[in-house]
Amino acid sequence: MxxxxxxxxxxxxxxxxxxxxxxxxxxxxxxxxxxxxxxxxxxxxxxxxxxxxxxxxxxxxxxxxxxxxxxxxxxxxxxxxxxxxxxxxxxxxxxxxxxxxxxxxxxxxxxxxxxxxxxxxxxxxxxxxxxxxxxxxxxxxxxxxxxxxxxxxxxxxxxxxxxxxxxxxxxxxxxxxxxxxxxxxxxxKKYKPESPSVGMGGVTPRMLKVKNTIDMEEGPFPTIGCVRSTGDPQDHGTGHACDFMVTTGGQMASGSAQSLGDRTAAYAIAHASALGIKYIIWRQRIYDLRSPGWRSMENRGGVTANHYDHVHISVF
Structure with missing residues (x-):
């Protein structure tokens, strides 16, 4: 109940x-x-x-x-x-x-x-x-x-x-x-930010194409420097080379900056024939398309001189 x-x-x-x-x-x-x-x-x-x-x-x-x-x-x-x-x-x-x-x-x-x-x-x-x-x-x-x-x-x-x-x-x-x-x-890719560039006056049409292509594919870079006459300009003096900087102030590339340099060098090698690239220098090594393969270079005494802060690309 x-x-x-x-x-x-x-x-x-x-x-x-x-x-x-x-x-x-x-x-x-x-x-x-x-x-x-x-x-x-x-x-x-x-x-x-x-x-x-x-x-x-x-x-x-x-x-x-x-x-x-x-x-x-x-x-x-x-x-x-x-x-x-x-x-x-x-x-x-x-x-x-x-x-x-x-x-x-x-x-x-x-x-x-x-x-x-x-x-x-x-x-x-x-x-x-x-x-x-x-x-x-x-x-x-x-x-x-x-x-x-x-x-x-x-x-x-x-x-x-x-x-x-x-x-x-x-x-x-x-x-x-x-x-x-x-x-x-x-x-x-087409409209991403372009890298600031210096020394573009007198750059060859082929080098300009390489610079624009690599900037589009791998950039942006802190800066890209091309034509110059100071120091030991070599291909820079004739407008046949550009430096794709991955750091600033002479700082040794590491981490993501080094990865950017690695990718840039690899892209340049892979597309060298189509773009007319002659050689690439990166991290105290040179890759010459006329005799393919990475080769060590002499120590020139500094981060920038040894290409540890930028990828150098020259064209024919």
Whole structure:
């Protein structure tokens, strides 16, 4: 036989279930209109995690595609705004449900067998907020939040749908960018920043072509120096050579700077025939296309003199 104490305990449990149930509850509020679907009201069916992954992908695309992807970031902004609004509405909805449960429990404990509790204990707790009698009874006790529940659920449903739509649009934007990967990378390569250059007056057309090609493919470089007459100019004096600097101030190249020099030298060797390259000097070694292979050079006494801070390229 059930005692008043056990009835109260069961009612309290039912009220807590109703109050704390997320939007997965099948019937949240009374309404003459069709109720929102459970999927639409799911607490967060992976939306935040999905958005986080898409956001990380955007940052990677930024780097790969040459800087700020304004159109894509606008779609990201819209998705985040919709998600944030959905979360705020969810918090308001939870607060309203909590108040409903607290008031119903309080009225029962102070006034005996309450009609609201009779409804809760006699049926499925998930259906309780759909019962017009319960909501009408609580509304009479000036529970302002009760009157707001239907509005909140409708807004939450709309916000969730909008958030999911914005995330879908964001996924579409990313998919379109990935589908155009080759074209975009060509544009990035074509219009990426050019290296500052000195001594371009009097450079030969072939050397100019080599300079522009390597700058596009491997640059930008801190600077590229070509024609000069001081020191031991050799091919620089006739406009047949350029120095592709990978550091400044006579600093020994290491890390990413050395990697840049390695890539530049390798590219020059691989495309020497097509570009008319005669020889390459890098890190106290020379690669002469007339007698292929790297050969060590004599120590000339300094980082720059030994080509540890730049790649020298000469053309025929």
């Amino acid at each position: 059930e005692t008043p104490t056990s009835t109260l305990r069961r009612a309290a449990v039912a009220l807590v279930a109703v109050a704390t149930a997320g939007p997965l509850a099948s019937g949240a509020v009374p309404s003459s209109a069709a109720e929102p679907s459970a999927a639409a009201l799911a607490a967060d069916p992976g939306d935040s995690g999905k958005f986080g992954r898409l956001n990380a992908q955007i940052e990677r695309l930024d780097k790969a595609y040459g800087g700020d992807l304004a159109k894509l970031k606008d779609a990201r902004y819209a998705a985040k705004k919709a998600l944030d609004e959905s979360k705020v509405l969810q918090s308001d909805l939870n607060e309203a449900r909590d108040l409903v449960a607290q008031m119903a429990a309080s009225q029962y404990m102070t006034g005996g067998q309450d009609p609201a509790v009779s409804i809760i204990t006699s049926g499925n707790p998930s259906d309780s907020l759909s019962n017009v009698s319960l909501v009408s009874h609580l509304a009479q006790n000036k529970a302002a939040k009760v009157a707001q529940i239907q509005t909140l659920v409708s807004k939450q449903d709309k916000a969730r749908q909008e958030a999911q739509q914005k995330i879908t649009e964001l996924q579409k934007e990313i998919k379109e960018l990935l589908a155009q990967k080759s074209r975009i990378r060509s544009l990035v």
